[in-house]
Amino acid sequence: MDVPILKQGHFLIASIQSALSDADLSQLREKLIERVGRFRARGVIVDVTALDVMDSFAVRTLRDIAHMARLRGAETVIVGIQPEVAFAMVQLGLTLKGISTALDLEEGLAFLNQHTQGRLDEKGERGRIERG
Amino acid sequence: MDASSVADQLRVEIASDVDVVQARQHGRELAAGAGFSTGDQTVIAAAISEVARNILMYAKRGEISLGVVANGDQQGVVIVARDQGPGIPDVSRALQDGYSTSGGLGLGLPGARRLMDDFDIASVVGQGTTVTMRKWRRLPS
Amino acid sequence: MATRSKEQRESPPAGIPMHTQDTAALLRELVAHLRQNRTELREEWARRITRAQLLTAMTEEEIFAEATSVYDNYVEALETGTFEALQAYARNLSERIIPRGVETHEVLGIVLLLRDVLARSLFGKYQEDFDKLNRILDAYEPAANRIANTVAVGFVQERERIIRQQQEAIRELSTPVLQVRERLLILPIIGVIDPQRARQLTEQLLQAIRTNRAKVVVIDITGVAAMDSNVANHLVQTVEASRLLGATVIVTGLSPEIAQTLVTIGVDLSEMATVGDLQGGIEEAERLLGYKVLPLEELTPKA
Numbered sequence: 001m002d003v004p005i006l007k008q009g010h011f012l013i014a015s016i017q018s019a020l021s022d023a024d025l026s027q028l029r030e031k032l033i034e035r036v037g038r039f040r041a042r043g044v045i046v047d048v049t050a051l052d053v054m055d056s057f058a059v060r061t062l063r064d065i066a067h068m069a070r071l072r073g074a075e076t077v078i079v080g081i082q083p084e085v086a087f088a089m090v091q092l093g094l095t096l097k098g099i100s101t102a103l104d105l106e107e108g109l110a111f112l113n114q115h116t117q118g119r120l121d122e123k124g125e126r127g128r129i130e131r132g
Numbered sequence: 133m134d135a136s137s138v139a140d141q142l143r144v145e146i147a148s149d150v151d152v153v154q155a156r157q158h159g160r161e162l163a164a165g166a167g168f169s170t171g172d173q174t175v176i177a178a179a180i181s182e183v184a185r186n187i188l189m190y191a192k193r194g195e196i197s198l199g200v201v202a203n204g205d206q207q208g209v210v211i212v213a214r215d216q217g218p219g220i221p222d223v224s225r226a227l228q229d230g231y232s233t234s235g236g237l238g239l240g241l242p243g244a245r246r247l248m249d250d251f252d253i254a255s256v257v258g259q260g261t262t263v264t265m266r267k268w269r270r271l272p273s
Numbered sequence: 274m275a276t277r278s279k280e281q282r283e284s285p286p287a288g289i290p291m292h293t294q295d296t297a298a299l300l301r302e303l304v305a306h307l308r309q310n311r312t313e314l315r316e317e318w319a320r321r322i323t324r325a326q327l328l329t330a331m332t333e334e335e336i337f338a339e340a341t342s343v344y345d346n347y348v349e350a351l352e353t354g355t356f357e358a359l360q361a362y363a364r365n366l367s368e369r370i371i372p373r374g375v376e377t378h379e380v381l382g383i384v385l386l387l388r389d390v391l392a393r394s395l396f397g398k399y400q401e402d403f404d405k406l407n408r409i410l411d412a413y414e415p416a417a418n419r420i421a422n423t424v425a426v427g428f429v430q431e432r433e434r435i436i437r438q439q440q441e442a443i444r445e446l447s448t449p450v451l452q453v454r455e456r457l458l459i460l461p462i463i464g465v466i467d468p469q470r471a472r473q474l475t476e477q478l479l480q481a482i483r484t485n486r487a488k489v490v491v492i493d494i495t496g497v498a499a500m501d502s503n504v505a506n507h508l509v510q511t512v513e514a515s516r517l518l519g520a521t522v523i524v525t526g527l528s529p530e531i532a533q534t535l536v537t538i539g540v541d542l543s544e545m546a547t548v549g550d551l552q553g554g555i556e557e558a559e560r561l562l563g564y565k566v567l568p569l570e571e572l573t574p575k576a
Contacts, residue, residue: 019153019157020153021148021149021150021152021153022149022152022185023149023150052160052174052177053156053160053174053177053178053181054178055156055178055181055182055185056182056185056240056243057181057185078517079519081517081518082174083171083476083479083480083482083483083514083518084170084171084173084174084479085174086479086514086515086517086518087171087174087175087475087476087479087510087514088171088174088175088177088178088247089178089514089517090510090511090513090514090517091175091243091246091247091510092178092182092243092244092246092247093242093243093246094243095513095516095517095544096517097544101516101517101518101519102519103482103483103486103488103518103519103520107486107488107519171476
């Protein structure tokens with residue numbers, strides 16, 4: 001199951017469409033991290049709305065994506081975790097500590113715009129002084 | 133435990149990561165059929181995912197059987213994960229959070245135990261491991 | 274009782290003790306008497322109910338109508354020895370009168386009154402034949418007791434069912450998720466939290482975060498005196514699950530006891546925002562959402 005990755009401005013959006021096997025998840029991680037570098041992306045959104053279960057492997061992969069993307073200069077937001085999935089995750093002990101989350105794609109984009117704003121001007125050039 | 137009866141047995145072979153997805157989807161359907169809420173279906177599917185992954189990681193192959201159980205006026209699902217792998221030398225340690233010999237999160241078995249109502253491991257080193265877990269449906273009070 | 278009614282219809286096989294056949298015959302005679310005097314006994318019963326100030330929530334017409342149905346069901350139960358019809362009627366009656374405030378003692382009272390009215394009428398009829406009266410009362414008593422029992426138990430069961438239903442409703446009402454501003458929810462928790470309520474509360478909150486697209490949630494537990502470590506753990510899980518949906522949770526109103534519990538179970542306080550009281554919590558939430566509260570004079574431009 002291939003996960004499509006869209007490029008929108010400085011952000012990459014991966015929207016998962018259906019249940020993923022471990023191999024699919026690993027492949028998504030490789031692809032995303034490669035593209036962060038290729039497109040000089042400043043933000044990554046992983047939309048997990050379609051996932052009806054998140055187990056420890058899925059969560060570990062998302063955590064790895066976020067950490068690796070940060071090392072390559074991009075902030076990651078996980079969006080669309082379903083209420084039941086969230087509740088099962090915390091009972092399992094999977095809390096995505098230190099990783100940003102947002103309700104949906106729209107919120108995720110708003111979050112990234114806000115958090116990468118200071119470091120980019122409209123053309124995406126780096127080094128602009130942070131706005132208050 | 134002896135009083136409970138098992139029906140609708142279903143077996144899923146676990147030999148690759150795709151089977152893990154299969155097993156938890158079957159589990160979710162079974163739980164839905166037994167009247168569990170979507171919240172509980174998710175919890176059951178997540179627990180199946182963890183034990184199935186455990187088979188894959190340590191024994192390479194095994195099987196998971198899923199069934200509906202009744203015990204008096206309670207209804208529930210029972211999940212049995214069986215493998216002929218290396219076995220677990222120290223079961224109580226394997227059930228501690230953060231303990232993993234595979235470099236994982238170490239949440240697999242302890243996590244699954246937290247999600248289910250009953251959880252039992254029988255393991256013999258060199259012969260294999262059987263995990264039996266059940267979840268009972270919360271009856272409206 | 275059920276077996277006897279069978280024997281009553283079919284001819285009894287040999288070897289049945291005399292008194293059983295005798296009882297059946299006596300009950301038949303009794304039923305005939307009650308049918309014959311249906312009108313006056315019914316009226317007498319209704320009168321006694323009103324005089325005893327039972328069923329005050331109902332009008333006299335209503336009492337008479339119900340009395341008629343109960344009377345007929347009563348006689349039928351005596352005749353057939355089967356109680357299903359009476360039981361169903363008792364349940365149905367309870368369902369109708371419980372919401373009007375009829376109490377258990379009233380239902381018991383009217384059944385015992387009917388028993389009394391009927392017994393008195395038997396005294397009147399058989400006063401000349403003391404031996405017959407005794408035998409007829411022997412046959413009547415157990416049946417009458419069982420009928421009284423059936424009606425009372427039916428009423429109490431119905432009442433319990435209604436109470437359970439109401440408890441369920443209160444449970445839902447007692448965990449209101451309120452939207453006070455766009456994207457800001459408040460969850461005031463009052464009373465005792467058991468694991469079941471805690472779970473329900475979490476499910477409701479997570480759904481509400483999604484439907485209202487909430488970014489900040491204030492959970493106020495001023496009204497919760499204490500919680501055990503299970504429920505405290507659950508509270509922490511609720512905070513974490515809310516964050517997974519993209520909402521920040523602020524917990525307010527922690528009592529010293531609950532603070533103690535949270536410290537004892539070793540909650541990671543870096544993961545949980547807490548503010549002393551609800552007002553402070555709402556102010557903090559507004560700040561997170563980018564609101565700023567200003568006095569009006571600061572908003573009006575100075576001339």
